[in-house]
Amino acid sequence: MIRNKRSFTTLQDDIETYEEYHWAKNLSATNLEPNDSLVIKMQNWMTHRCIDALQWKSSVTMDPEVEETKFAELESPFDEIIDRLSDDEKAEEIVKFLNQTNITFSKRLASRIQFLFEASKEEYPDEGAISPESLKNFVSFLQSAPNLKYPDVVLSPDKNICTQWRTAPNRHFSVEFLPNGDVRFVIFSPDPKHPDKTNRMSGIVSVDFLMQTAQPHGVLSWCS
Amino acid sequence: MKGDLLPDHDHISRYCSVTQCTEGEQVTGRAFQLRQIDNYLSANWLEFLQLYNRKNEIEEIRKVLSSKLSLGAKAKIAVLNVGKIIDYVCTKSPDARKLRVSHEPEENDPSHSGVYGYGYDDQLIADLIAEAVQEIYPAREPE
Numbered sequence: 001m002i003r004n005k006r007s008f009t010t011l012q013d014d015i016e017t018y019e020e021y022h023w024a025k026n027l028s029a030t031n032l033e034p035n036d037s038l039v040i041k042m043q044n045w046m047t048h049r050c051i052d053a054l055q056w057k058s059s060v061t062m063d064p065e066v067e068e069t070k071f072a073e074l075e076s077p078f079d080e081i082i083d084r085l086s087d088d089e090k091a092e093e094i095v096k097f098l099n100q101t102n103i104t105f106s107k108r109l110a111s112r113i114q115f116l117f118e119a120s121k122e123e124y125p126d127e128g129a130i131s132p133e134s135l136k137n138f139v140s141f142l143q144s145a146p147n148l149k150y151p152d153v154v155l156s157p158d159k160n161i162c163t164q165w166r167t168a169p170n171r172h173f174s175v176e177f178l179p180n181g182d183v184r185f186v187i188f189s190p191d192p193k194h195p196d197k198t199n200r201m202s203g204i205v206s207v208d209f210l211m212q213t214a215q216p217h218g219v220l221s222w223c224s
Numbered sequence: 225m226k227g228d229l230l231p232d233h234d235h236i237s238r239y240c241s242v243t244q245c246t247e248g249e250q251v252t253g254r255a256f257q258l259r260q261i262d263n264y265l266s267a268n269w270l271e272f273l274q275l276y277n278r279k280n281e282i283e284e285i286r287k288v289l290s291s292k293l294s295l296g297a298k299a300k301i302a303v304l305n306v307g308k309i310i311d312y313v314c315t316k317s318p319d320a321r322k323l324r325v326s327h328e329p330e331e332n333d334p335s336h337s338g339v340y341g342y343g344y345d346d347q348l349i350a351d352l353i354a355e356a357v358q359e360i361y362p363a364r365e366p367e
Contacts, residue, residue: 001296067307096253112247116243119241119242119243119296120241120243121299122294122296123241123242123243123293123294123295123296123299124294125294152246152247152248152250152261153251154243154245154252154254154255155241155243155244155247155254156244156254157244157254157257157258157259157261157262157344158260158344162252162254164252164253169355174252174253174347174351176254184345184347185347186253186347186351187346188351198316199319200316200318200348201348202315202346202347202348204345206258
């Protein structure tokens with residue numbers, strides 16, 4: 001549902017959307033179901049709205065028209081809820097969202113990120129466990145690159161998500177997903193003209209341009 | 225003395241969080257990456273302890289680390305040779321990077337040392353240091 005600027009200055013759209021999807025349609029069924037079913041539906045609805053809003057805040061480049069629409073949605077009252085979430089809560093919401101994506105290894109990945117979250121909390125209980133912006137950029141990247149194999153996933157000292165595809169010392173591709181939508185990458189790959197030699201390079205690009213940058217160096221031969 | 229360079233044949237250890245190790249328990253370059261606020265990579269000079277065998281050195285390092293950090297249940301301690309890190313990084317890095325390892329003693333950590341010569345954004349250097357790891361031990365004593 002695309003809203004115009006006037007409508008989202010009130011709560012009307014959100015109230016209508018909510019009623020349309022959960023109250024009006026399910027009210028009769030609610031009497032037959034346990035109360036917690038409705039609560040779960042409300043939570044799911046909220047989760048989707050939260051994740052949507054998080055995505056709209058992504059610094060990843062979008063079509064300007066789409067971006068404008070998304071930006072308009074940022075002004076919904078749910079932004080206030082997003083703003084109230086701590087970084088840890090945001091990261092947990094993204095992990096929940098991950099389970100619902102079409103990423104082929106989404107469950108394994110969600111489990112790994114949950115493990116990293118808990119381990120990070122164990123070692124540094126007073127700090128945010130994982131950068132939610134970095135995690136969000138990582139998930140967006142995987143959705144846009146569905147052919148990649150399951151990577152090693154670790155955290156940087158600054159709690160950013162880092163991935164590594166490494167099958168040999170000269171087949172190494174590591175990436176750090178920065179909160180601002182950029183990535184730092186390192187590639188160790190065989191020199192095409194001298195296969196006994198290893199090319200080593202690194203750089204920073206936007207997450208959108210990562211695979212275009214890495215592909216000429218043959219990374220897909222061991223990452224996909 | 226503070227600032228003294230460590231001899232090439234000596235060794236340093238580095239605490240590696242489990243969040244920087246793979247599911248297969250391999251230490252990645254992220255364990256050697258600096259935070260934005262760091263000027264150098266913290267490590268410990270093993271020979272400075274004068275315990276003359278690795279088992280005793282690692283036990284002492286565990287004690288020191290546990291007084292400063294909350295050691296993760298599956299965290300690791302990586303051991304590296306000073307000369308090997310310097311040579312390996314210089315030989316393999318595109319800009320022939322010259323690292324140096326110096327003694328940076330602290331009041332409650334007299335063997336504390338630092339690896340200098342790279343920044344938080346030098347991911348490639350961190351990945352090369354990870355390739356130079358010689359030994360890995362559990363950060364907590366096995367039960």
